[in-house]
Every structure is written in structure tokens, then in C-alpha cells.
Amino acid sequence: MAVAVAEDIVVRPLNMAALVREASITALVVFALAISLVGFQVLDVPGGLAIRTRFVDVGMVMVLAFFGRVALILLREHRPRPVLIVTPVLAAIMLVLLLSETFFGVETGSVLKQFLPFQDPVVLWGVLLVTIVLAVRSAYAHTHMNSSMTLEEREVRMDQIGAGVQRAARLLGPVLLLFAITLPFMPFADRRLLDIGILVLTYVMLGWGLNIVVGLAGLLDLGYVAFYAVGAYSFALLATQMDVSFWVALPFAGLMAGLAGVILGFPVLRLRGDYLAIVTLGFGEMVRVILLNWYSFTNGPDGISGIPRPSFFGFAEFRRNAGDTTAFHDMFGLEFASVHRIIFMFYLILGMALIVNVFTMRIRKLPIGRAWEALREDETACRSLGINPRNTKLTAFGIGAMFAGFAGSFFATRQGFISPESFTFIESAVILAIVVLGGFGSQVGVVIAAVLLIGLPEFFRDLQQYRMLAFGLAMVLIMLWRPAGLLAHREPTLRLFGRNKKPGTSS
Amino acid sequence: MSAAESYGAPAAEVPGGGRALLTVEHLTMRFGGLVAIDDVSFQAAEGRITAIIGPNGAGKTTVFNCLTGFYKPTVGRLTLHHPKGEFLLERLEGYRTAQKASVARTFQNIRLFPRMTVLENLIVAQHNKLMRASGFTAAGLFGLKVYRDAEAKAMDLAKYWLDHTKLTEQADVEAGNLPYGDQRRLEIARAMCTEPVLLCLDEPAAGLNPRESHDLNSLLRYIRNEHKIGILLIEHDMSVVMEISDHIIVLDYGRKISDGTPEAVRNDPAVIRAYLGQEEHEELPPEIIAGAGTADRSPDDA
Ligand SMILES: Nc1ncnc2c1ncn2[C@@H]1O[C@H](COP(=O)(O)OP(=O)(O)OP(=O)(O)O)[C@@H](O)[C@H]1O
Numbered sequence: 001m002a003v004a005v006a007e008d009i010v011v012r013p014l015n016m017a018a019l020v021r022e023a024s025i026t027a028l029v030v031f032a033l034a035i036s037l038v039g040f041q042v043l044d045v046p047g048g049l050a051i052r053t054r055f056v057d058v059g060m061v062m063v064l065a066f067f068g069r070v071a072l073i074l075l076r077e078h079r080p081r082p083v084l085i086v087t088p089v090l091a092a093i094m095l096v097l098l099l100s101e102t103f104f105g106v107e108t109g110s111v112l113k114q115f116l117p118f119q120d121p122v123v124l125w126g127v128l129l130v131t132i133v134l135a136v137r138s139a140y141a142h143t144h145m146n147s148s149m150t151l152e153e154r155e156v157r158m159d160q161i162g163a164g165v166q167r168a169a170r171l172l173g174p175v176l177l178l179f180a181i182t183l184p185f186m187p188f189a190d191r192r193l194l195d196i197g198i199l200v201l202t203y204v205m206l207g208w209g210l211n212i213v214v215g216l217a218g219l220l221d222l223g224y225v226a227f228y229a230v231g232a233y234s235f236a237l238l239a240t241q242m243d244v245s246f247w248v249a250l251p252f253a254g255l256m257a258g259l260a261g262v263i264l265g266f267p268v269l270r271l272r273g274d275y276l277a278i279v280t281l282g283f284g285e286m287v288r289v290i291l292l293n294w295y296s297f298t299n300g301p302d303g304i305s306g307i308p309r310p311s312f313f314g315f316a317e318f319r320r321n322a323g324d325t326t327a328f329h330d331m332f333g334l335e336f337a338s339v340h341r342i343i344f345m346f347y348l349i350l351g352m353a354l355i356v357n358v359f360t361m362r363i364r365k366l367p368i369g370r371a372w373e374a375l376r377e378d379e380t381a382c383r384s385l386g387i388n389p390r391n392t393k394l395t396a397f398g399i400g401a402m403f404a405g406f407a408g409s410f411f412a413t414r415q416g417f418i419s420p421e422s423f424t425f426i427e428s429a430v431i432l433a434i435v436v437l438g439g440f441g442s443q444v445g446v447v448i449a450a451v452l453l454i455g456l457p458e459f460f461r462d463l464q465q466y467r468m469l470a471f472g473l474a475m476v477l478i479m480l481w482r483p484a485g486l487l488a489h490r491e492p493t494l495r496l497f498g499r500n501k502k503p504g505t506s507s
Numbered sequence: 508m509s510a511a512e513s514y515g516a517p518a519a520e521v522p523g524g525g526r527a528l529l530t531v532e533h534l535t536m537r538f539g540g541l542v543a544i545d546d547v548s549f550q551a552a553e554g555r556i557t558a559i560i561g562p563n564g565a566g567k568t569t570v571f572n573c574l575t576g577f578y579k580p581t582v583g584r585l586t587l588h589h590p591k592g593e594f595l596l597e598r599l600e601g602y603r604t605a606q607k608a609s610v611a612r613t614f615q616n617i618r619l620f621p622r623m624t625v626l627e628n629l630i631v632a633q634h635n636k637l638m639r640a641s642g643f644t645a646a647g648l649f650g651l652k653v654y655r656d657a658e659a660k661a662m663d664l665a666k667y668w669l670d671h672t673k674l675t676e677q678a679d680v681e682a683g684n685l686p687y688g689d690q691r692r693l694e695i696a697r698a699m700c701t702e703p704v705l706l707c708l709d710e711p712a713a714g715l716n717p718r719e720s721h722d723l724n725s726l727l728r729y730i731r732n733e734h735k736i737g738i739l740l741i742e743h744d745m746s747v748v749m750e751i752s753d754h755i756i757v758l759d760y761g762r763k764i765s766d767g768t769p770e771a772v773r774n775d776p777a778v779i780r781a782y783l784g785q786e787e788h789e790e791l792p793p794e795i796i797a798g799a800g801t802a803d804r805s806p807d808d809a
């Protein structure tokens with residue numbers, strides 16, 4: 001592998017005074033932040049609130065920040081050795097202490113745990129993680145003493161990885177699909193796993209839908225959840241007020257959401273980038289506020305409940321006593337089990353998500369899809385070629401919104417209850433985070449990101465409160481490291497020479 | 508062939524010959540208090556290369572922007588004598604000029620789709636045609652034969668222009684990764700893929716080395732001779748202009764100061780004055796005029 005060796009690495013003599021000063025400043029900044037955030041804790045005590053001080057923790061945080069900064073400075077100055085020696089030792093000690101109760105029994109364990117800097121296990125694991133990251137980085141810096149990648153080389157490398165993953169996806173895709181299809185019949189597939197699977201797939205579908213708008217057309221939409229909401233409410237209102245069945249209401253809800261996309265698309269036609277993001281964010285909030293306040297129509301904050309569950313394609317119901325309709329288990333001669341509906345829901349969302357995927361893959365290779373990408377690249381050039389920017393943008397908005405509407409209908413029928421609370425800005429942010437993390441335009445990337453961002457937190461419920469923190473951190477890192485997204489790689493929609501044929505060999 | 512009788516019908520012969528394709532009458536463009544183009548009238552012929560020259564800031568790019576629908580002229584009538592009929596270009600806004608009147612253009616600072624491949628750039632240029640063939644996406648989604656045939660034809664056209672711009676080898680390369688000279692040629696190929704009747708080139712030779720510049724000359728001649736379309740050419744490099752154009756229009760401070768065959772323009776005292784700002788050098792040899800023209804230029808575009 002050709003990693004260019006950067007010749008201009010100079011190992012300057014360490015200026016201890018500057019080092020201490022820089023680390024101290026860091027510690028001071030951390031103190032300023034921590035004294036109010038960590039130092040005082042408000043407690044609920046009988047008869048009111050009390051304040052507990054945690055100055056020891058503040059001190060610990062400062063010490064950690066000081067040494068962390070020193071380690072970073074050492075890495076920056078190309079002296080990874082001390083870091084490489086200290087951090088693994090620290091990490092090992094922490095790990096042993098953390099797991100001491102399992103190793104040495106509860107009694108010794110609880111004594112040993114006293115030596116740990118904090119009480120909260122999550123914070124401790126966090127500190128351990130940071131230590132390990134530092135250790136890995138110093139090890140990397142040590143082995144690559146004389147080489148360092150420039151931003152461009154890293155970009156090329158990452159693009160190669162993205163390309164590799166996409167190539168692998170041709171094989172991996174069917175495997176993943178097979179896994180998804182057989183999942184409900186796996187011995188380990190309990191109800192909880194299926195529920196998580198359904199949730200992940202919903203976000204995969206939303207991510208793929210948003211990828212059309214953001215990844216292909218390059219329109220940064222921060223209000224995507226609005227269309228999700230429109231779909232969900234259209235569906236819920238149709239189903240509860242007019243007794244329309246799932247299979248009739250679903251396309252209608254998608255159409256409504258698509259229409260909403262086109263309508264909201266009109267005013268923002270001339271906006272790009274940040275401005276577009278801000279306005280769409282505003283639209284998202286507007287939709288939520290309307291849902292919240294239009295009490296007579298949407299039932300306001302109380303939401304809509306009693307949304308009917310989908311039937312088995314209109315043939316059978318998932319109920320023990322289906323009354324005058326057929327029951328699913330009777331139809332197939334099975335014992336009644338409530339999990340049947342869950343499995344059906346799982347396949348439903350899987351199918352819907354796959355439709356979005358196939359649609360996206362196909363439309364990319366059609367004139368409209370290419371025009372979306374061209375518009376993302378250069379709108380002025382598009383106009384000079386006679387491409388109508390308005391229609392092209394509106395179709396992107398409309399189709400993206402339509403898919404959100406389908407997902408919204410599914411959400412409504414799965415939950416049986418919706419309220420504006422489900423459609424806050426955070427949802428938009430999460431969907432966008434999935435797209436960004438996976439990489440603009442990368443279909444597999446979205447799946448991986450959805451599993452990481454939605455699936456994992458569901459499994460580790462204890463960590464839930466730190467989820468947004470991790471999101472934010474991940475986003476900042478991505479923006480610093482690779483703004484196009486981790487696995488972003490653009491595969492041409494058509495080629496003159498075959499994929500593997502090197503151009504130039506033909507003549 | 509005689510020009511169609513209409514409001515924009517050519518009154519006089521077009522210098523350099525040929526049937527009039529474009530008639531510009533009293534074109535004026537004001538930006539606030541600034542008069543970028545001041546009452547300019549000229550004609551451009553089919554199957555001819557018409558060069559628009561002038562010092563920096565003379566208003567050349569602004570003329571293009573008015574012709575191609577990027578600006579709406581303050582005053583003036585721009586008539587395109589298209590085989591399908593007359594088009595009043597000042598009434599067609601934005602993308603419609605390219606879509607309806609088949610006027611294509613390139614930009615002073617290249618505007619490609621950098622992350623799409625060379626081939627894709629050429630296919631995107633055929634968007635409207637393919638859009639219709641794909642039944643506005645419906646037929647395309649199901650991969651109907653109509654669409655597949657149309658796409659194959661589009662590929663053929665793209666290949667044709669790849670060949671003639673010597674870009675076939677680079678067909679699958681991202682346009683943004685091409686060397687500068689190739690990017691310039693690709694932009695021309697892309698414009699040609701829209702099958703225009705009038706091609707407007709804004710400084711296509713800027714930044715090219717002498718060999719590339721020579722190749723460009725042959726390409727432009729080829730387009731003129733084989734495709735019989737009208738070419739409007741903005742160019743600072745006088746060697747290119749004098750060599751290949753049939754008709755030259757000179758702008759200075761938004762006014763037309765000369766209009767005629769290369770011979771006539773070269774010897775026009777007004778032109779020499781504009782370029783050198785001096786009256787004594789009336790009989791300067793062409794090399795010096797060329798040298799004066801290529802001096803300082805700053806990229807500036809719509
Ligand atoms: N959109 C605009 N708004 C205001 N002024 C403009 C605009 N476009 C052009 N101008 C002004 O009009 C004048 C002519 O500009 P134009 O770009 O047409 O010159 P040009 O002949 O193409 O010059 P160059 O050789 O440098 O490309 C300049 O003074 C320019 O500043």
C-alpha cells in the first residue's frame with residue numbers, strides 16, 4: 001500500500017513549561033464546565049429539593065483532563081512511547097477493578113471498587129473507553145512513527161473502503177436479506193428481538209427515503225420527520241374516522257405525505273445548504289405544532305388511539321376471536337399466538353424497506369435520478385442543459401416524503417397510538433444521523449448505521465440516557481474526519497468499460 | 508436558403524456569410540447604475556464561427572448570459588431563427604432556452620458535474636430526451652424497451668462526442684479528476700450532447716497549452732463544418748480568434764465598436780485603439796494585437 005511518507009515530521013524537544021501550561025489550561029476549562037454540571041447535584045428529598053456537592057468528582061475530572069491533555073500533546077509531538085506504556089496499564093487496572101466483583105467475589109470486589117475514580121458505572125466505562133482509544137492511538141502512532149496520512153490520502157483510502165463495502169454488499173446484501181427473512185424463525189428470536197428488528201427496519205426505511213433527498217439530490221432536509229408525521233396522521237385519521245382498512249389507507253397516506261413534500265418544497269426551491277436546512281427544520285416544527293394545536297382535527301397532545309392493526313392482506317385478522325372474519329391461525333390451521341402479528345409486522349416493514357431500496361437503486365440509473373445528482377453537483381450547469389431545476393427538486397422532495405409517509409403509516413398501525421410527541425426534531429436528527437454516518441448515497445451504510453444507532457441502544461437500555469451524547473460525539477467526529485459519511489462512495493450509474501476492465505486496455 | 512420572414516429577419520448580409528441564425532437587436536443590460544451592455548446589435552450565422560472579443564469587463568459574458576436565459580435583458584430583442592421556427596430568447600427564462608430553443612453554452616470557469624463520470628456528464632446532458640423516453644420515469648422504472656432503446660441511442664451520441672473530444676479513454680473517470688484541458692473539452696462535448704443549433708463557448712481556450720489550443724481549433728472547425736450549427740465564441744487568445752472565426756464582433760465598455768470579417772476587424776482603428784488605448788499605432792502587425800489581447804485577465808462569470 002502506498003502511503004506517502006511525510007518527510008516533514010520533526011521531533012522537536014519538548015517544552016515542559018508549555019506542556020504543563022497547556023494541560024493546566026485544559027484542566028481549568030474543564031473545571032469551569034464541571035463545577036456547575038458535576039459539582040452540584042439537585043436531589044429530590046422529602047419535603048423539597050436539596051443540593052449535594054460532589055467536589056471530589058470535579059477534582060477527578062480535572063486530573064483526568066490534565067493527563068488526557070498531556071497524552072494528546074505527547075501524541076501530537078510524535079512521542080507516543082510514554083502514552084503507550086501508561087495507558088494500557090491504566091486500562092488493564094481499571095478493567096480489573098470494574099470487573100472485580102465477578103473476579104474476586106462481592107466482598108473483596110466492593111472494597112477494590114473504592115479505588116475507582118467515580119461511582120457511576122457508565123462514566124467508568126466511558127473513562128476506560130477513552131483510555132483504550134488513547135492506547136490504540138499511541139500504538140498506531142508508534143508503529144507509524146515515520147508516516148502520516150494527509151487528508152487527501154485518507155479520503156482516498158476511505159473511499160476505497162467505501163467501495164470495498166459496496167462491492168462486498170453485492171454478496172453481503174443477499175446474506176443480510178436471508179438473515180432478515182429467516183430471523184423470525186431462529187431459535188433466539190424472541191419477541192423483544194423482533195420488536196427491535198422492526199424498529200431498526202423502520203429507521204432503515206426512513207434512512208433510505210431521506211437518502212434520496214439528502215444523498216442524491218443534495219438537499220439538506222432537517223424536517224424529514226414532518227412527512228413521517230403526515231403519513232402517520234393521514235393513516236390514523238383515515239383508519240379511525242372513516243374505517244378505511246390498512247391496505248387502502250397506506251397508499252393514500254403515502255400520497256398525502258408526498259403532496260406535503262411538494263407543497264413544502266415550493267418555498268424552499270431557491271435555498272441551498274444551511275438556509276435550506278434551517279427552513280426545513282422550521283417546517284418540521286410547524287407541522288408538529290399544528291398537530292399539537294389543531295385539537296378538533298388531530299386530538300392535540302392526547303393523540304389518536306385505537307388505530308386498527310393491519311390484516312393479513314385483507315384475508316384474515318390476527319385475533320383470537322375474529323368474529324365474522326377469518327382468523328389468521330384458523331386460516332393456516334395454527335395455534336393462536338400473538339407473535340404471529342409481530343412476525344407479520346416484521347415482514348411488512350422488511351418488504352416496504354426493500355421496495356424503497358429497489359426503487360432508489362433503479363431510479364438512480366434513470367434520467368431523473370441522474371438529474372438529482374447533477375443538481376446536487378451544479379445547479380447552474382443543469383439549467384444550461386435544459387434541466388428544469390424546479391420539477392427535479394420537487395420530485396426529490398415528493399418521493400422522499402412519500403416514503404416517509406409509508407413508514408409513518410406503518411408506525412401508526414404498529415403502535416396503535418400516535419401523538420405529536422413521536423415526531424419531534426430529535427427524530428429528524430436521528431434519521432439524518434443515520435444517513436450521514438452511513439455515508440451519503442450508501443445503501444448498505446444506512447443499514448449499518450441504523451443497526452448501530454438504533455439497534456445497539458435498544459439492547460443496552462442502561463445506556464439510553466447517554467445516547468444523544470454519543471450521537472453528538474459521533475456526528476462531530478464524522479464532520480471532522482469525513483464529512484461525506486463513513487462509507488460514502490459513489491458508484492457510477494453506467495460505465496463505458498466494464499467494472500473490472502481498466503480503461504486504456506482497449507486500444 | 509433564405510431566412511424566415513419575421514420580426515427578427517436579417518436586414519443586411521451577415522459578415523462572413525451564411526444564413527442568419529441569431530439576430531440581436533438593441534440589446535441593453537443594466538445592473539443598477541452600471542450599463543454592462545449598451546445597445547448592441549449583431550447577427551450570427553449558421554455554420555459559421557462568430558467570435559465576440561473585447562477587453563476585460565467589456566460585457567461579453569453578459570451577452571451570453573442574456574442569450575442563454577441567465578439574465579433577462581433590460582432592453583432588446585434576441586431572435587433565434589431555429590429550423591423549428593422563431594424563438595425570442597429574451598422571453599425564455601432559465602433552463603427553457605436550452606430545452607426549447609436548443610441553445611447550449613459553456614462557462615468561463617468550468618462547470619462540470621465533478622463527482623459524476625465523464626460519460627454520466629454526457630448522459631445528463633440528454634436529460635429531456637431521455638426523460639420523455641422514460642415516460643417521465645414510469646416506463647424507465649419497469650425497464651421498458653422504449654426506454655432501453657433511447658438509452659442506447661444516448662450512449663451512441665455520448666460515444667460519438669467522447670471520440671471527437673478524445674475522451675473515450677477517460678469515460679469512466681470522475682469529471683473532477685480530469686486534467687484542466689480535458690475538462691474544457693468535456694464541457695464542449697456535454698454542450699454538444701444537447702444537440703444544439705447554437706453553441707456559445709465562453710473562453711474555451713483559457714488555460715490551455717499551445718497543443719491543446721490547436722486541438723481545440725480543429726474540434727471547433729469540425730463542429731462547424733460537419734454539424735453546420737452556429738458557434739458563438741468568446742476568446743481572449745487572438746491567435747485562436749483570427750485563425751478560426753469567420754466573423755468577429757468587438758465590444759468595449761458594453762458598446763459594439765467593430766463588426767466584420769477577421770480581416771476587416773484586424774485593421775479597424777477603433778479596435779486597435781480599444782486594445783492599446785493609443786492612437787499612434789494604427790498599422791500594428793497582428794502579433795502585437797494578439798499580445799495585447801492576452802494580457803491580464805481575471806476569471807469572472809455568472
Ligand atoms: N450580475 C451582475 N451584477 C452586477 N454587475 C455585473 C453582473 N454581471 C456582470 N456585471 C458587470 O458587467 C460588466 C461586464 O461583465 P462581463 O462578465 O460580461 O465581462 P467580460 O467581457 O466577460 O469580461 P472578462 O473578459 O473578464 O470575462 C462588468 O463590469 C461586470 O462587473
Ligand SMILES: [Mg+2]
Binds near residue numbers: 567568569615
Ligand atoms: Mg467573461
